[in-house]
Amino acid sequence: MCGIAGIAGFGEKPVFQNEVETMCDALYHRGPDDCGYYAAPEVVLGMRRLSIIDLHSGHQPIGNEDGSVWVVFNGEIYNFAELRKDLEAQGHRFSTGTDTEVIVHSYEQYGLRCVDRFRGMFAFAIWDEGRRRLMIARDRLGIKPLYYGMVAGRLVFASELKAILRLPEVDRTLDWRSVSHLFSYLTTPKDAAIVAGIKKLEPGHLMVCSAGREPMIERYWDVEFCPDRQKSERDFQEEFRALLEESVRLRLIADVPLGAFLSGGLDSSSVVATMARLGTRPVKTFSIGFEEAEYSELDSARKVATYFGTEHHELVLAPDVLGVIDDITAFLDEPFGDSSAIPTYMVSKLAAEHVKVVLSGDGGDELFAGYDKYLVEQRERRYPLPAFVRGAMGLAARWIPDRVRGANYLRHFSLDGPARYLDASTLFRADQKDHLFTRPMQACDPTAARLREMAALGFQNGGEDWLSPLQLNDLKNYLPLDILTKVDRMSMAHSIEARVPLLDHKLVEFAATVPAEMRLRGGATKHIFKQAMRGILPDEIIDRPKRGFAIPLGQWFRGKLEGFASDLLLSRASRQRGILNPVYIKKLLAMHRHGRNLDMQLWTLISFEMWCRKFLDPAAVPIFLPARRTEMAL
Numbered sequence: 001m002c003g004i005a006g007i008a009g010f011g012e013k014p015v016f017q018n019e020v021e022t023m024c025d026a027l028y029h030r031g032p033d034d035c036g037y038y039a040a041p042e043v044v045l046g047m048r049r050l051s052i053i054d055l056h057s058g059h060q061p062i063g064n065e066d067g068s069v070w071v072v073f074n075g076e077i078y079n080f081a082e083l084r085k086d087l088e089a090q091g092h093r094f095s096t097g098t099d100t101e102v103i104v105h106s107y108e109q110y111g112l113r114c115v116d117r118f119r120g121m122f123a124f125a126i127w128d129e130g131r132r133r134l135m136i137a138r139d140r141l142g143i144k145p146l147y148y149g150m151v152a153g154r155l156v157f158a159s160e161l162k163a164i165l166r167l168p169e170v171d172r173t174l175d176w177r178s179v180s181h182l183f184s185y186l187t188t189p190k191d192a193a194i195v196a197g198i199k200k201l202e203p204g205h206l207m208v209c210s211a212g213r214e215p216m217i218e219r220y221w222d223v224e225f226c227p228d229r230q231k232s233e234r235d236f237q238e239e240f241r242a243l244l245e246e247s248v249r250l251r252l253i254a255d256v257p258l259g260a261f262l263s264g265g266l267d268s269s270s271v272v273a274t275m276a277r278l279g280t281r282p283v284k285t286f287s288i289g290f291e292e293a294e295y296s297e298l299d300s301a302r303k304v305a306t307y308f309g310t311e312h313h314e315l316v317l318a319p320d321v322l323g324v325i326d327d328i329t330a331f332l333d334e335p336f337g338d339s340s341a342i343p344t345y346m347v348s349k350l351a352a353e354h355v356k357v358v359l360s361g362d363g364g365d366e367l368f369a370g371y372d373k374y375l376v377e378q379r380e381r382r383y384p385l386p387a388f389v390r391g392a393m394g395l396a397a398r399w400i401p402d403r404v405r406g407a408n409y410l411r412h413f414s415l416d417g418p419a420r421y422l423d424a425s426t427l428f429r430a431d432q433k434d435h436l437f438t439r440p441m442q443a444c445d446p447t448a449a450r451l452r453e454m455a456a457l458g459f460q461n462g463g464e465d466w467l468s469p470l471q472l473n474d475l476k477n478y479l480p481l482d483i484l485t486k487v488d489r490m491s492m493a494h495s496i497e498a499r500v501p502l503l504d505h506k507l508v509e510f511a512a513t514v515p516a517e518m519r520l521r522g523g524a525t526k527h528i529f530k531q532a533m534r535g536i537l538p539d540e541i542i543d544r545p546k547r548g549f550a551i552p553l554g555q556w557f558r559g560k561l562e563g564f565a566s567d568l569l570l571s572r573a574s575r576q577r578g579i580l581n582p583v584y585i586k587k588l589l590a591m592h593r594h595g596r597n598l599d600m601q602l603w604t605l606i607s608f609e610m611w612c613r614k615f616l617d618p619a620a621v622p623i624f625l626p627a628r629r630t631e632m633a634l
Contacts, residue, residue, distance in 0.1 A: 003027025142480030186337030264300025
């Protein structure tokens with residue numbers, strides 16, 4: 001696990017090693033164990049290393065036998081031993097025991113299609129001196145991040161945006177499409193950053209750049225839900241258990257201590273159960289809870305920990321946890337509307353006191369239809385309203401102010417199909433954003449683009465399988481932009497590696513063959529997953545109602561933290577910046593104080609305001625961690 005960065009001028013623009021060193025300084029938390037650089041006239045590659053495998057000889061960048069191909073790499077290739085054996089049989093010579101070196105020789109052997117052979121999480125950059133070609137690639141599901149952009153005529157890339165912001169040529173102008181997307185869906189888009197001109201390489205994509213040519217971006221992997229009607233439910237259960245065990249076994253390969261995040265839900269409990277069965281020592285587990293019992297899952301986590309005899313560690317959070325909000329803002333890298341980043345940051349801090357690698361249960365809800373919103377869509381599709389009724393409800397909703405209870409209900413049911421589905425998860429509608437911001441935002445609203453994407457994925461008003469397009473939408477958007485971003489940034493903030501066995505691409509491809517009725521059966525989510533774990537997990541864990549990784553911000557913002565939110569969002573700095581409308585913010589604060597649950601809206605505003613102070617304002621300093629540079633360039 002590392003942080004990577006680089007600049008390529010392809011001989012047309014000068015590149016300097018000290019620029020990439022400065023970028024890597026911003027990534028110190030991602031790799032405090034080592035650093036290294038490859039410098040050539042046309043390109044400089046850099047990395048910060050968190051040593052997990054081959055602690056002593058895994059220094060990066062790593063080259064091939066004759067030094068004509070070099071790589072910097074963030075992530076893990078779990079099938080590297082198998083790949084190495086095949087490559088050695090074809091004549092390749094290895095000088096280290098790392099998974100990183102497998103990337104170099106695979107590229108030599110298979111070219112750009114080397115990515116097809118990698119089983120893992122990764123973001124890497126390869127410089128091919130002979131072809132004067134730079135290749136960058138990101139893993140299939142988007143577990144590891146990668147930003148890039150053209151800056152002063154040169155291609156720059158890095159694991160995190162803050163590293164690119166270290167370059168003085170980067171113009172810190174807001175990308176208003178990204179801002180609008182943030183206030184609709186809690187995150188910036190999958191192809192763009194909050195700063196204009198900087199982009200994200202999307203999951204399952206690679207990019208090739210060379211002198212005198214436009215960069216070429218190619219999708220190398222995708223998933224399609226295609227039910228296998230030849231298998232029985234028992235067949236699916238057995239195959240799932242086998243794939244889960246294989247995936248967990250691969251992710252136990254490390255030369256450092258391992259543990260697991262444990263919420264007590266089905267996903268994390270299944271991972272812990274598999275780790276306990278495969279391991280020879282008690283699994284170290286880590287859980288977070290709250291003083292507010294209705295938000296805390298500690299009781300369930302303790303039951304699982306006791307059942308499997310884990311070495312269990314837990315922490316109870318109180319409102320004063322927001323004292324770390326400044327650090328969380330910096331580590332998140334971009335404004336981020338999901339407040340569960342706070343407990344994720346704290347459980348990672350707890351885990352870092354004991355281990356260097358953790359396994360996480362993320363991905364199960366997207367693969368096996370675990371979200372309650374799928375049940376809501378099922379119910380609403382079952383009882384469709386006639387068009388004339390929806391029209392009357394929409395007319396009534398337009399005349400009722402937002403602050404009046406029932407207005408959102410009427411407006412929601414006046415919609416149909418994907419518009420109705422998206423409405424339930426939209427933070428601020430286009431008309432609301434025109435009040436929230438001091439400039440018109442209608443032209444930047446992402447709703448139309450999201451509706452087109454859902455239509456392309458196959459979501460229609462009719463159709464027998466409406467569930468698969470919704471899961472695909474979450475796999476391509478919510479999972480990489482929210483869940484995986486949160487886990488990556490908050491774990492790396494404490495220099496620990498998070499591995500996600502449920503997102504092994506072979507398991508993902510298997511899940512896409514499970515018929516919809518075996519994923520969502522009646523009113524039960526994740527049916528096939530639950531049945532597969534019967535006899536392995538206690539029934540009370542399998543059958544307990546789903547609880548998200550929520551935080552009681554709504555209560556806190558009406559109590560101890562009410563003054564914090566108001567003071568921050570109505571501060572002189574916010575007013576002088578002139579982006580947010582203080583009159584509308586006062587309205588939101590008042591509505592929340594009087595009982596409307598606007599905690600997500602307020603948290604997104606707080607995250608945006610804190611990000612602007614740290615990265616956008618004239619006095620902003622984009623990095624706050626010291627770096628210790630000890631390695632010389634190759």
